[in-house]
Amino acid sequence: MPDELVADLARWYRHAARELPWRRRDAGPWAVLVSEIMLQQTxxxxxxxxxxxxxxxxxxxxxxxxxxxxxxxRMWGKLGYPRRALRLRECAVAITERFGGAVPSDVAELESLPGIGTYTARAVAVFAYGQRHPVVDTNVRRVVARAIDGVGEAGPPSTRRDLIAVEALLPPAGAPLVSIALMELGALVCTARAPRCLACPIAAHCAWLGAGSPPYTGPRARAQTFTGTDRQLRGLLLDVLRASTQPVTEVALKIPWHDEPQRQRALDSLIADGLIDPLEDGTFALPS
DNA sequence: AATACGTGGTG
DNA sequence: TCACCAAGTAT
Incomplete structure (x- = not known):
């Protein structure tokens, strides 16, 4: 049955896939790597x-x-999680120094680079180099949970188990197409909120749909708060720096905030992360 | 294993 | 309106 599921999935992808720049033939490993880092949670x-x-x-x-x-x-703009910009640059430095300027193709070598973890290493190896590895992101986890396991949501991730489950779906040849198709299906059809099961190319093979789409009963992650958190505050502070081409004064960073100790702590954490550089004259700048 | 880490669109 | 959600990683 999984063979037919994979065949229908691949057939669907060939006509339904979005045209995205990092999927173009002329997108090299560096372009793929850049896209994968930017697409993390974005x-x-x-x-x-x-x-x-x-x-x-x-x-x-x-x-x-x-x-x-x-x-x-600065170029990262408001993509979010700006530490990714730092790490992408560190990644570029490491690639230049350790790999002669060429993005490595080996999963272990990719994982050794800053900001590249289990998912991104395999995504680059598979999408940029055509290798056969399981690529498990949130989309793939959800599709597999529903179509194979017959449950409405993926539940807490288990990297090892997830990799093994997806590996079993990959054909001897054509693994990249299956992986990108699983991701695309999760992004366009088998969505988290309101899955479009009527338009799903693998509905006939879906264990969850076959079971009558039972509601999810497992554990759920605690909803993330944002307003009032350090996260929001850090974003506001960094925004001041991004908006200026010059270093800013300490006064400029005294943005309105109800909790002054928290504001100071957030600034300190940005400095500790290397996102803001305190200069000798008492002003603050983006890192040099 | 649980938590921190941005930002903005959406059902 | 307001939680939820989006191609994760590091600690």
Whole structure:
């Protein structure tokens, strides 16, 4: 049965897939790597413009490695999780120094790079180099949970178990197509909130649908708060730096906030992370 | 294993 | 309106 599921999935992908720049034939390993980092926890539509500008400015790892961390953070704009910008640049430095400027193709080598974990290492190895590895992101976990396991949600992730489950679905050849198709299905059809089961190419094989789409009964992650958190505050502080081409005074960073100790703590954490650089004259700048 | 880490769209 | 959600990683 999984064979037919995979065949129907692949057939669907060939006509339903979105045309995305990092899927183009001329998108090399560096472009794929940049896209994967930007897409971590970030919607495609928000990534598109930043991705284009980034690659135009830094078409190679060496080009990014030669520029400053601050420029990377500035170019990152409001994509979110700006530490990713720092790590992507560190990644470029490591690729330049350790791999002669070429993005490595080996999963273990990719995982050794800053900001690259289990998912991204395999995504690059598979999508940029055509290798056969399971690529498990939140979309794939959800699709497998429903179509194979017959449950409405994926539940808490178990990296090892998830990798093994997806590995079993991959054909001897054509693994990249199956992986990207699983992700695309999860993004467009088998969505978290309101899955479009009537339009699903593998509905006939779906264990969850076959069981009558039973509601999820397992454990759920605690909803993430945002308003009033350090996370929000850090974003507001960094926004001040991004908006200025010059270092800013300490006063400029005294943005309105109900909790002054928290504001100071947030600033300190940004400095500790290397996202903000305290200069000798008492002003603050994006890192050099 | 649980938690921190941005931002903005959406059902 | 307001939780939920989005191609995760590091600690």
């Amino acid at each position: 919607p495609v539509n928000r990534v598109l413009p930043v991705y284009a500008a980034w690659l135009e400015r830094w078409p190679t790892p060496a080009a990014l490695a030669a520029d400053s961390a601050g420029e990377a953070v």
